[in-house]
Amino acid sequence: MGLFDRHAGLLEAYRTVRTTGQDPFHIRMERVLSPTEAIIDGKKTLLVGTNNYFGLTFDPSCMDAAIEAIRAEGTGTTGSRIANGSYNEHMALEHEIAEFYGKKHCMVFTTGYQANLGVIPGLVGQGDFLLIDADSHASIYDACKMTQAEVIRFKHNDPSSLDARLRRISERKEGDREANRLVVLEGIYSMLGDSAPLKEFVEVCKRYGAYVLIDEAHSLGALGEHGRGLCEAAGVLDDCHFIVGTFSKTLGAIGGYCVSDDPDFDILRVTVRSYMFTASSPPSIVASVRQALRVVKARPELRKQLWDNVATLYDGLAGQGFKLGPEHGPVVGVHLPDRETAIAFWRAMLDAGIYVNVATPPATPNGVSLLRCSLCAVHTRAQLEHMVEVMAGIGRQMGLLPPAKARAASGR
């Protein structure tokens, strides 16, 4: 048996995708022009699938900070913080993020994936319980494989499903110590853009004495009066024991973090392998992230622009008759009947100069096939209205939408 025989099914499916046209999982950005435009296949293309929620990748102040940091401290740290030491800027960034949340401690990771992968197994082990939402991100699922804790899934965004599972644990007799329970949630889910009913979840967790870890990867900047995420918007920041997030979306760079008030939190620095055994963030990243966080604090209008753009796209597509995720969100998931249709639709959009993501099972909940769009504060209204028109045209051409005249005005 060959090493790759185990992937035979996937290889076959992927071969079909690759040989029938543009490969959605291997797109080449020949040149990125701005947060909203790139050259793909020699053509200027509108980007509506890059999680660049505030458009800060080209913010002049962030770019300047990064350039300055490279000149001052070089291109990389060439090792982990436990081996090569922390730079002043790593510590300053951690201090600033902790302050942003009003929490005592912060640990910064080289990627957001590593933050979940490391922190979650650092908190629960043998004899403990880890409860995760069924639609959790891959980094959370992978973290589950790194712990000896019993991992139990509950139904997506369903506090009563969590309640039932915590109740069963509390009724169990075995074990001579009080087991820890950690509940992992996400502020905004990355495929359909829906938010967790966090207040209700927190109430359930309190009732059973469970700790709450919330991943605000897609909600940092987007939600809350100060952009802290769903924990702020739902008014439960103090009840979220661990808040994880990423620098790679709203903050326009790469990296992850976890904040907490727990007095012993720093012990994770010498226990979490994804922190200890990987090179730390380079100076340019740390500098641009610090500046991006200042921009998020100083320019709340970017949040309003983002949500205005969400409304334009979501309401526009809904009005055309597309089936979308359950609520407005910086991610807008467009349901399509199957994988082949989703890929064909995605290709037609790319041909028309619009780039979004295509998401198919098993990366999606409930086996759905999606076009996953993510909005940017600096998309113009005209760009998004054009996109709605293009998608409506393709939808009708593919027979997915009723003819224009027969359409009900209100859509859904």
Place this chain on the structure above:
Amino acid sequence: MKYCVTNCHFTKNRRFCHNIGTPDGEMRLRTAHQLTVDNDGVLDTIALGRVVSRATIVREICHHLAPYQVGEKPINGATVIAKDLTIDSLAIMDMVMELEDRFDVSIPMNVIAEIHTVDQLADTIQDLRAR
């Protein structure tokens, strides 16, 4: 979900459900851990006894797996869930969540990973109920 019980809500941690009868009078459509029957307009909750026959568990599992049947090959205790059927790993985990609520048990993900056949899944559920 074909067999979803409608009108469910939580009050003081107890689930009350309506609408679980079937046209033939059998009480087959049960997804909550407690069953509620309409008794002269008054809702009564009957707790599912701790003793549930293994045959009932197997029947329920087979029922959930029916949509993934390949050809005419029957689904029984010896069916290897991931191999003999068209179900993918995510759908297996989703089915397990339904079974968890039906039988009021929680099956940890690492345990699910080691279950291959319908019989093994039924044994696991029965063992967990006995705890």
